[in-house]
Amino acid sequence: MKNVVILISGCGSNMQAIVNAQIPNARIAAVLSNSETAAGLVWAAERGIATDSLSHKSFESRLAFDQAMMAKIDAYQPDLVVLAGFMRILSPEFCAHYEGRLMNIHPSILPAFTGLHTHQRALDAGCRVAGCTIHFVTAELDCGPIIAQGVVPILDSDTADDIAARVLTVEHQLFPKAVSDFVAGRLNIQGNRVLNTDTQAQPSALPA
Secondary structure, eight states, X not given: OEEEEEEESSSOHHHHHHHHTTOTTEEEEEEEESOTTXXXXXXXXXXXXXXXXXXXXXXXXXXXXXXXXXHHHHTTOOSEEEESSOOOOOOHHHHHHTTTSEEEEESSSTTSXXXXXXXXXXXXXXXXXXXXXEEEXXXXXXXXXXXXXXXXXXXTTOOHHHHHHHHHHHHHHHHHHHHHHHHTTOEEEETTEEEESOGGGOSOOOOO
């Protein structure tokens, strides 16, 4: 059984998708947040999952917060730490501590559109497709070995919200699969690419 700790900042819809997937041999050990009012904490607690929060506003530096959060995470002896809408830029020390076992989802087809407002930027750039990327985390923002990517069309009538809703549907399918593949030992990092021994996962893009 692999212990999985999930970090969120809001409602945690991707966290909910992972929990609801009931991944074999995965134990959702805890859901933690940098906001004590995060709606996802209530959802998780109602399902008997341990929850806790730690406000970054209480710390003088990013590193001080990260060190305190690491202590909370490590209490659950995690095999995998999942960033499911955790809206914090992580320190290099945090990334190094969980190297190879820290997974994030980003709402763009990386390496395009790192950072925020990804769907509006895709619209402004005239892109015909948008999507999401699941990757292992490194100290460089929204970089790291890519596990899976999902692609959706951008329609002429779309707003950023339309794209976001379409991408979120794909996120909720890809993220539990990526966690499942990690837990099953199917992911092998080679440089900036992640090889998946599950032949059913190739290709990892999921059009919608």
